[in-house]
Amino acid sequence: MKRPAAIVSTWAFALMVSLLPAFWPTLSAAQSSPLLVQNAWVRKAPGTDTAAAYFVLKNTSAEAVTVVGVSSPVASHVMIHETSTVDGQSRMRMHEKLVIAPGKSVAFEPGGLHMMLSGFTANVAVGQTVPLTLILADGAHVQAAAVVRPLDAQ
Ligand SMILES: [Cu+2]
DSSP, X not given: OOOOHHHHHHHHHHHHHHHGGGTHHHHHHHHTOSEEEEEEEEEEOTTSSEEEXXXXXXEXXXXXXXXXXXXXXXXXXXXXXXXXXXXXEEEEEEESOEEEOTTOEEEEOTTSEEEEEEEESSOOOTTOEEEEEEEETTSOEEEEEEEEEOXXXX
């Protein structure tokens, strides 16, 4: 005997309603944000549980904007990292926060600043989009969508 369609759709609607409130506050906050996230992309290292996200953060306001945290629904940890070469060795250090001066842009790019994603909770393949939420010092959230590019992308 077939399951009545009405029960299925009610269940689907209940699921949608239960998921939506988690996204609403961040979406509405993003519209008034002075911080723009441009050219966001992700490179996932094959066979590992980490990936690096790159983008340009542009502060369109007349005041400094401070990024104090990042999260993604597909990774259990996201940190602000910076790669540098010390004595010929590549090292990464963590930034607790990042300040973007009024009217300025900060580029996250291979070999420098990146968002380090680790502890993936979902499979992420080339061509897919990884949602990122940047948390600002004033509590505002800025949403971004980073496209997963192949390993040899620059
Ligand atoms: Cu890193």
